[in-house]
Amino acid sequence: MVFDKGGQGMSTTNRAVVLLSGGLDSATALAIAANEGFEIHALTVNYGQRHAVELEAARRVARAYSVARHLEIAIDLRAFGASALTASIDVPKDRPEDVMAQGIPITYVPARNTVMLSLALAWAETLSVFDIFIGVNCVDYSGYPDCRPEYLRAFETLANLATRAGVENQGRFTVHAPLILLSKEQIIERGRALGVDYGLTHTCYDPTSHGLACGRCDACAIRLAAFARLGLRDPAAYVDSV
């Protein structure tokens, strides 16, 4: 597993599958993969999320980076019920410090990263690609069990046991989680250094029908607080009242 290479560029022409939600984190992870010299195969999973406007953001980011391919795949996790992100539970509007004090948040989607990484692995094996990037981080938001380093290491082990490519290439599958130890401010600073346009990204769990961010859900609150601490204006579009 690879955490963060600290900005070193690579000269390889390796290819990588990058999970791209359209949010701030995955856009930054994609920029890091591109900066490391990987040809990007971006995978967006439409899992029936309420914030489908994220999918538009993913398309904008993929276009901005001229990725080799952007594949969208649909799976309706709403069939399983649960979670404020896929079912009709109210999205909490607490302050981020309150959210983080509550343990695993209601917006947690059961096994979401496992489903996403499994799909990334399936595509990677088909492409003979061994590098998978995911923009999780565990510092700002430690409530999700599937954002922890030990989880990602376990997935990497699984990937190399699960696949013909892993078996025949002796454990070459690598899960890259370059943001995992970064704070939200550090992620934004890193992305800005790489030229990421965060105006393309979408983070809000509860956007308006026109795709404006609410500015109040926990995801917005964490994002806005990070930009504020950096003395920067968040270029994303928010509702007027924010």
Next chain:
Amino acid sequence: MVFDKGGQGMSTTNRAVVLLSGGLDSATALAIAANEGFEIHALTVNYGQRHAVELEAARRVARAYSVARHLEIAIDLRAFGASALTASIDVPKDRPEDVMAQGIPITYVPARNTVMLSLALAWAETLSVFDIFIGVNCVDYSGYPDCRPEYLRAFETLANLATRAGVENQGRFTVHAPLILLSKEQIIERGRALGVDYGLTHTCYDPTSHGLACGRCDACAIRLAAFARLGLRDPAAYVDSV
């Protein structure tokens, strides 16, 4: 991880998620779970397989066992390309001993069991269920890397790291693979002892448009050979020429 309990019944009212393809193996795994006293929540993943007649078989098996719930979820793995089962590559018609000598077969679907187990895990967590049954076996057909005990153990480890339920319940997720060390004959004998009607199941990789099994693909060949070695007639419907 639990391999085989040798037919002991259990008196619990625990619930289990059972992956049900509609084939001989998954029907047997479901019967074993029911015999162990689990209330069955059957999950059928429609991954764009050519043999959609399997889905009908899954429904027949679920009805026969009066499962508590049978959920079908669609994900189009054809988007990733590859594999004779999801793309338009010819299904091999070799004798099973030849097929097994060739290593990992062309009918291998990249990361299929990982995707399926991830979905089973997502549903299980939503239901507060900790037992997942999968009808894989590695004796008759060792070419698939994601049918090996070490793979299933790695998934169990992952499941307990990936989920709120796993974290909060200290590793209670259990992957049951009761067929993993059985030969195809042993699976059939076990199922018959539990009253499984194999006429309900569908195994063929290349059925006719009316759902008749071809009798010649590797899956049919292995199944027919096992019934023959047991001196039994396979009750499934085959094309006349078989």
